[in-house]
Amino acid sequence: MGKWEKRVAILAAGSLVTGVLFLGAGALAGGVQDARNIYQEEQDRQYKYQLKMSEVSTIDVDLSSAIFEIQTGNVDKVEVSYYQKMGKERFVFEEDSKTQTLKVTDARNSASKTQSTTDMIRFFSYLASERDYNRDKVIITIPKGTQLKDLTVKIVDGHLFMRQLKADNLNIDSYDVLTSLVNLQVNKAQLAIHDSSLDMEKTQIESGEMLASDSEIDSKDNSIKNFNISGTDSYIGMDGKVENLEITNQGGSIDFSKGTFRGKITVDSVDAPVTFADFKDKEQYQLDLKARDGGILHNDTYIDDAWEDSEEESSESLSHNPTNPLAEIRVRTQSSNISLNDDSDILE
Known part of the structure; x- marks a missing residue:
């Protein structure tokens, strides 16, 4: 090959690389939306699974890198729809008429969390956009008023949405998932x-x-009874009516917001502060609070006169014993504080 031929070949190769880089930069900058639109046209292709069973009492789901939604609607029987890319068998649906069970699983290797592709536009779009653009989706709609016997969902790296459902047993196992x-x-x-x-x-x-573990739990206007929570490095937020609750948490924090308490409430935490916000009716609660290597605060002010003689050093305690209490609240913390935030005179 002559020198000029080599130069042409080198120039062509350089132009190719430069073009690819410019293509990527264009997708990452001004061309991202176009790349997304191309992918979205493929992503938004909807399919329906024709259920053979007339009724479903048990639903078992095991998915990865996907969105799963289940809700009630104005339907006569259970309906299943799903979104997947063209030409790709993404989900497997199985029915057992004897047990009235519908099972949804991944058709692909569940260990694969990210979609590999050689399509350059889709590749740069994936890098520039949220991972959610590369997720497929399953939506199950059940008739209003249906009481499911068992609802089990195991999901890795995805989203999980449940709305307006009734179930005897609910089992959720999630890893790297946004759940509502x-x-x-x-x-x-x-x-x-x-x-x-x-x-x-x-x-x-x-x-x-x-x-x-390593999670964030938020709640609003719920009713939770006879429940145990074990947390590690997690934020645990409770809101609403709570009856007979036991929480243990190491690391993170525990926050009760606008809580109404009944029965026995027991909290044990290490390196996890416990806060009671908008602590209504507290005069009617029996309190047994102790903070070791920490303090007890009322409206962000340490309670100096709450110190009691104890064999344990650096231990602060507070008790309140009304007649016929609505709830018994026992809190133990280590290396963290207990905070009571309100506008009452419970400590006076």
């Missing part, structure tokens, strides 16, 4: 939340337990 539970009525719940976020709103749980 709204208007649920559950007799027994078993929740495992890892490296995830969980939002609960207007949800009723009669009994159960939760295991949370």
Whole structure:
């Protein structure tokens, strides 16, 4: 090959590389939306799974890198729709008419969390956009008033949405998942939340337990009874009516907001401050609070006169014993504070 031929080849190769880089830069900058639109056209192709069973009492889901939604609607029977890219069998649906069970699983290797692709536009779009653009989705709609026997969802790296559901047993096992539970009525719940976020709103749980690690638990206007929470490095927020609750948490924090308490409330925390915000009716609660290597605060002010003689050093205690208390609240903290925030004169 002559010198001029080599120069042309080098120039062509350089132009190719430069073009690819400019293509990527264009997608990352001004061309991102176009790349997203191309992908979205493919992503938004909707399919329907024709359910053979007339009724479903048990739903079992095991997915990764996907969005799963289940809700009630104005339908006569259970409906299943899903979104996936063209030409790709993404989900597997199985039915067992004897047990009235619908099972939804991944058709691909569940260990693969990110979608690999050689398409340059989609590749740069993936780098420039949220990971959610590369997620497929399953939506299950059940008739209003349906009481599910068992609802089990195991999901990794995705989103989980549940709305207006009734279930005897609810089981959720999530890792790296954003979960939203709204208007649920559950007799027994078993929740495992890892490296995830969980939002609960207007949800009723009669009994159960939760295991949370490196997660954020938020709640609003719920009714939780006979429930145990075990947390590690997690934020645990409770709001609404709480009856017979036990929480243990190491690291993170525990926050009761606008809580109404009944029965026995027990909290044990290490390196996790405990806060009671808008602590209404506290005069009617029996309080047994002790902070070791920490303090007890009322409206952000340390309670100096709450110190009591104790064999343990650096231990601060506070007790309140009304007649016929509405609830018994026992809190133990180590290396963290207990805060009571309100506008009452409970400590006077």
